[in-house]
Amino acid sequence: MMIKTVSILALLLSPLPSFAAGASMRLIPFPSLVTQQAARVVGRPRFATITGSYEGKEFSMRLSRTIWMLTGSRDSDVIGVKIDHDGKSMLGDIGSRRVELAFHWTPVRSLVQGTYNGAPIRYNVDFRDVGVVGAYAGKPFRLAFDRQSRKVTGSIDGVKVLLDYNPMSGRLNGNLAGRSLDVTLVNQDLGEFFQYFFVLFP
Template structure:
């Protein structure tokens, strides 16, 4: 998936401040991505277009049922997982993610480019700071009062390469996941519990940039 944003990010070692310098961009630059500018309104009768703006992640992980909806029209994430409700709103103008999840307030800021997404603030009763680097194939930083590092290869543009393996650690536990880009099924283990969820009208980019939701309760 290509991101069409202009951005420069410098990420210091975990626990230090992170600096992000933004360049100018237009609404056209950022339209249509998981973290992007406000999408165009859906006209009456465009049911198919409406449907693809409603992503879901359903199944089980972290020892809990997961049923989360990512609404890419109103830009909200709602539902339930980790035995708790999820209700957060994404404000693209302010570049914030706020609300509640995992029985904790969520107060985050994000910056982005076609290569990277940086998320910082507080969630899960813990400081949060992580960088998803699509070109490097890494999600690094910290969350849930623990270091975070997950490596992956999206295999973009490689014909027949439909399986993405994710390995690393989060929440002081190993992460070993496998994502099928055709079926949307994500399986494996993290947080010392099995993972078996299906992503519909969303993808691994959504899962990784909103990782604070899936990291589990702190």
């Protein structure tokens, strides 16, 4: 027992190892940054949906955050668009409309550009201020959400947009440049929906 006590005492009183200049010391690296795809999934539901009506016809779209696909239907047109975060692209079809888009996403904004239904499209989504601005087939559009009034206002090709949006229920309804829209967003906010705004164009 005496030997063990002396050994422990000697260990406690022994000097700590010094790391003089030039001495090697193994450092534990910090974890690498997560990928954009992982950053957009952590802590979020794996699926989001948008259901209701557009132009008086059934509209249903589902976003999978596991396989990153947009699926559903717009009237009788089937929605099938693959979102590739590594390739930064969205490719697929909405009925006979071909989707060939590239995107650059950050936590505060997203730039989407390419062709939709054979026409050029380009728009910026602001997640912080919740708005989208761009042009499709040479026709400009701009929408912005006001948190106090809970209204989305703006225009598409000079035609006014006036929508009501309830962040709690997810309901988005009103007049989208002469077209009636009444949908409910589940497990996604208005800013994320704006990133896929192309699905509402003819």
